[in-house]
Amino acid sequence: xxxxxxxxxxxxxxxxxxxxxxxxxxxxxxxxxxxxxxxxxxxxxxxxxxxxxxxxxxxxxxxxxxxxxxxxxxxxxxxxxxxxxxxxxxxxxxxxxxxxxxxxxxxxxxxxxxxxxxxxxxxxxxxxxxxxxxxxxxxxxxxxxxxxxxxxxxxxxxxxxxxxxxxxxxxxxxxxxxxxxxxxxxxxxxxxxxxxxxxxxxxxxxxxxxxxxxxxxxxxxxxxxxxxxxxxxxxxxxxxxxxxxxxxxxxx
Amino acid sequence: xxxxxxxxxxxxxxxxxxxxxxxxxxxxxxxxxxxxxxxxxxxxxxxxxxxxxxxxxxxxxxxxxxxxxxxxxxxxxxxxxxxxxxxxxxxxxxxxxxxxxxxxxxxxxxxxxxxxxxxxxxxxxxxxxxxxxxxxxxxxxxxxxxxxxxxxxxxxxxxxxxxxxxxxxxxxxxxxxxxxxxxxxxxxxxxxxxxxxxxxxxxxxxxxxxxxxxxxxxxxxxxxxxxxxxxxxxxxxxxxxxxxxxxxxxxxxxxxxxxxxxxxxxxxxxxxxxxxxxxxxxxxxxxxxxxxxxxxxxxxxxxxxxxxxxxxxxxxxxxxxxxxxxxxxxxxxxxxxxxx
Numbered sequence: 092x093x094x095x096x097x098x099x100x101x102x103x104x105x106x107x108x109x110x111x112x113x114x115x116x117x118x119x120x121x122x123x124x125x126x127x128x129x130x131x132x133x134x135x136x137x138x139x140x141x142x143x144x145x146x147x148x149x150x151x152x153x154x155x156x157x158x159x160x161x162x163x164x165x166x167x168x169x170x171x172x173x174x175x176x177x178x179x180x181x182x183x184x185x186x187x188x189x190x191x192x193x194x195x196x197x198x199x200x201x202x203x204x205x206x207x208x209x210x211x212x213x214x215x216x217x218x219x220x221x222x223x224x225x226x227x228x229x230x231x232x233x234x235x236x237x238x239x240x241x242x243x244x245x246x247x248x249x250x251x252x253x254x255x256x257x258x259x260x261x262x263x264x265x266x267x268x269x270x271x272x273x274x275x276x277x278x279x280x281x282x283x284x285x286x287x288x289x290x291x292x293x294x295x296x297x298x299x300x301x302x303x304x305x306x307x308x309x310x311x312x313x314x315x316x317x318x319x320x321x322x323x324x325x326x327x328x329x330x331x332x333x334x335x336x337x338x339x340x341x342x343x
Numbered sequence: 344x345x346x347x348x349x350x351x352x353x354x355x356x357x358x359x360x361x362x363x364x365x366x367x368x369x370x371x372x373x374x375x376x377x378x379x380x381x382x383x384x385x386x387x388x389x390x391x392x393x394x395x396x397x398x399x400x401x402x403x404x405x406x407x408x409x410x411x412x413x414x415x416x417x418x419x420x421x422x423x424x425x426x427x428x429x430x431x432x433x434x435x436x437x438x439x440x441x442x443x444x445x446x447x448x449x450x451x452x453x454x455x456x457x458x459x460x461x462x463x464x465x466x467x468x469x470x471x472x473x474x475x476x477x478x479x480x481x482x483x484x485x486x487x488x489x490x491x492x493x494x495x496x497x498x499x500x501x502x503x504x505x506x507x508x509x510x511x512x513x514x515x516x517x518x519x520x521x522x523x524x525x526x527x528x529x530x531x532x533x534x535x536x537x538x539x540x541x542x543x544x545x546x547x548x549x550x551x552x553x554x555x556x557x558x559x560x561x562x563x564x565x566x567x568x569x570x571x572x573x574x575x576x577x578x579x580x581x582x583x584x585x586x587x588x589x590x591x592x593x594x595x596x597x598x599x600x601x602x603x604x605x606x607x608x609x610x611x612x613x614x615x616x617x618x619x620x621x622x623x624x625x626x627x628x629x630x631x632x633x634x635x636x637x638x639x640x641x642x643x644x645x646x647x648x649x650x651x652x653x654x655x656x657x658x659x660x661x662x663x664x665x666x667x668x669x670x671x672x673x674x675x676x677x678x679x680x681x682x683x
Contacts, residue, residue: 095511175574195673196579203577213572217383227576230664235378251567255375274576 124148124184125282125313126172131181133167141167143337149282149315154308157317159240159334165317168334169284172315173196173207185283190341206275206312210287212267214259214274215285220246222254224273231278242277249273249303265296274301276307283307285316289323297323380586381573386566387590392558393598399551400602402546407645408610410540417533421526428493428503428521430460434486435516443514444489450513452492456501463490464603551653552660555591559664562587570669580673584665588658595657599650607646 126149133142141164149155149172157165170176171183174190183190185201192202215221221242228238246252249269259267268288275283285304289297301316301323308314315332318324324331331342366385430447435439448460463471468489469482477487503521510517563570566587573583675681 133679135679173575175673175677176679179679191550195670198673199574201578202575207575209575213568213575215381215569216383216570218379219376225378226381226572229378229381230573230576230578230582232442232582239375248578278577 092250106211113164125151125153125186127182127184128171129182129184131171131178131183133164133171133176133179139286140179140284140337142171142339144179145339147311147339147341151281152308152311152313153330154305154314154327155330156334157315157318157332157334158319158324161319162333164337165319165334166286168339169207169286169315169317172284173205174202201279203227204281206280206283208268208271208275208283208288210283210290212259212271212291214267216259218233219256219258220251220262220270223259223270224277224328226274227278242273245273245277265292265299268292268296268300269303272303276312280312282315285318287318287320288316289318289320294322298326301326320341351566351679378619380589381513382562382566382569382586382590382619383594385591386569387562387587387594388558388565389594392554392602395519395553395554396595396598396635396653396657397601397605399547399554400649401605402602403547403649403653404603404606404608404646407649408606408642410537410544411642413536413540415439417529420529422497426495426497428495429490429495429509430491430510431518432491432514432516433488433518438516440465440489444491444515448491448508451506451651452490454501454506454509456496456499457506458496459494461494463492482535522602525599537648548652548656552656555595555657556664557593559587559661560668563592563665563668570672572682580666580669583669584662587665592654592658596650596654600654602653603650607643610642636642648661 103124124299128145128147131142132138132140145168157168167176171178174185177191188201188202189200190201203287209332215226218226224246225235225238228242229235233267243252246255246342249272251266251269254262254266259270259341262270268291272285272288275285282306288304289300297320304314304316305327316323333340410667420592425642432438432440432443432447448462451457451460460524465482468487472482472487507519510519513545569586570583573586574670583604
C-alpha cells in the first residue's frame with residue numbers, strides 16, 4: 092500500500108505479533124476474486140432500480156473506497172456484500188460460491204468471514220469494551236480462556252489497552268469506533284466492510300482509523316470503506332468505486 | 344513484509360508473565376470481569392409473565408389434584424361395591440320368607456366365587472327401616488323385602504348370570520343386584536371428569552405457550568438492537584435463541600414453583616378443613632364426593648412434574664419462537680421486493 096498518512100500515533104504492533112494476522116495466507120497469483128458481482132440489479136418494492144448492472148470484483152487483499160452522493164446506494168451495496176440482502180437480479184459470488192444457492196442456515200457461517208463496521212458503532216451498551224470485542228468469538232461458541240489474550244492484544248493494538256473494562260457510555264467517539272473496528276476484525280475476516288467509519292469522529296481520529304484499516308489490509312484482509320469524505324480518500328492512493336445514479340464506476 | 348509470514352513466538356506462560364516480559368503489553372489490565380450475559384435479564388420484562396405462569400401452574404396443579412382425587416375415589420367406590428352383591432327377596436302371597444332366604448343363600452353359595460352369604464336378620468332389617476317406620480313396629484306384620492348379602496371373591500368373581508339363573512329357578516321372588524348399573528355409572532362419571540380435567544390441563548398449557556410466545560416476541564422487539572448486532576457478528580438463529588431461552592426458562596420455573604407451592608398449600612388447607620371441621624352436612628358431602636383432600640407423595644410428584652413441564656414448555660416455546668421470528672426477519676430483510 093502506497094500509503095502516506097500522518098497524524099497517527101497509535102502504537103503499531105510488531106508484525107506477526109498481531110494474532111489476527113497470523114493465519115492469513117497470501118493470495119496466490121491467479122486466484123479468483125473474493126467477491127464477484129455480475130449484472131447485479133436491485134430495486135426496493137416496486138420502486139426504481141437503486142443499483143443497475145453492477146459488475147465488479149473485489150480481489151483478495153485489496154483496498155478500496157466506495158463513494159458517491161448520499162442516496163446513491165452505498166449502504167445497499169454494503170448490505171449486498173454482507174449477504175443480508177438478496178439482489179433483485181444478477182449473480183453474486185462470495186468466496187467462490189453463488190449466494191443464491193446457499194441455504195439460509197449457512198449464511199451466518201459465511202458472514203463470519205466478513206467484518207462490518209458502522210458509522211453509529213452499534214456497540215452493546217451493557218457490555219464492556221472487552222466483551223463487545225469478544226462478542227463475535229462468543230457467538231462462534233468459543234470459550235473465553237481460548238481468546239482472552241487475543242482480544243487483549245488486539246485492544247492494545249487499536250490503542251484501547253487501558254479501556255478494557257469500561258462500558259461504551261464512557262468512551263469517546265473515536266474510542267467507540269476503534270472498539271467497533273476491533274470487534275469487526277477479531278476473527279480475522281477475509282473482508283472488512285466499513286460504512287462511513289469516520290463519519291462521527293474528528294479529522295485527526297479519521298486519519299488514525301484510516302491507518303488502522305491500512306495496517307489491517309497489509310495483514311491480508313480486503314477492505315471496503317464506504318465514505319463521502321473526500322479528504323479521507325485523498326490521503327491514500329487506493330482503488331475508488333464511485334456509485335452514482337445506480338451505476339458503478341471504478342478507478343483503479 | 345516477510346516478517347508477516349512468520350509465526351509469532353507464542354509465549355506459553357500465563358498472561359501475567361507475558362505482560363511482564365512484553366513492554367507493549369505491560370499496561371493492559373488482564374483482569375476482566377466475568378462475561379456479562381448478552382441479553383441482560385433486566386431487558387426481559389419478567390414480573391407480569393412470572394405471575395401469569397404462576398397462575399397457570401396453580402390452575403394446572405389444582406386440575407391435576409382434582410382429577411387424581413376423583414379417580415382415586417371412584418376406584419375406591421368401585422372396589423368396595425363390587426366386593427358385595429345383594430339378593431333381594433320381595434314378599435309375595437304364600438311365600439315362606441325364612442325358607443326363601445335360606446334357599447337363596449344356599450343357591451348363591453353354591454356358585455363358585457361366592458365366599459360368604461349372610462341373611463340380614465329381622466333386627467338388622469328393622470334397624471334399616473327405623474328412620475321411616477320408627478322403632479316400634481312388628482316386622483313380621485309388614486311385607487318388607489329382605490336381603491341376603493353375598494361377599495364375593497374380588498379376584499375371582501362369580502358368574503353373575505349363572506347365579507341369577509339359579510336364583511330365578513330356586514326362588515322366583517329373588518332379585519340379584521350386583522350393583523353393576525351403579526358401578527358403571529360411577530365409572531363413566533369418573534371417566535368424564537378425568538377427560539374434562541385433561542382438557543382443562545391442555546387448555547392451561549396452550550394458554551401458557553401462547554403467553555410465552557407473546558412475551559418472547561415482545562422481548563425480541565425490545566432487544567432488537569442486540570439481535571441486530573448478533574446478526575452482524577455472524578450469530579446463528581440458534582445462538583440468539585439460547586440467549587433468550589435461558590431467561591425464559593428461569594421465569595418459567597420461578598412462576599411454576601410459585602403456582603405449585605400455592606396449589607400444595609390449598610390442598611393442605613382443604614385437607615385440614617375436612618379433617619377438623621365439625622361434621623357439617625357440607626363437609627360430609629365434600630368427603631363423600633371427593634374423599635379426603637389428600638395429596639400424598641404422588642400428588643407432590645404431580646406438582647413437581649407440572650413445574651418441570653411448564654419450565655420446559657416455556658424454554659422450548661421461547662426457542663422456537665425466536666428461531667422462527669429471526670428466520671422471518673431474515674427473509675423480510677433480505678428481500679428487497681418487500682421494502683419500499
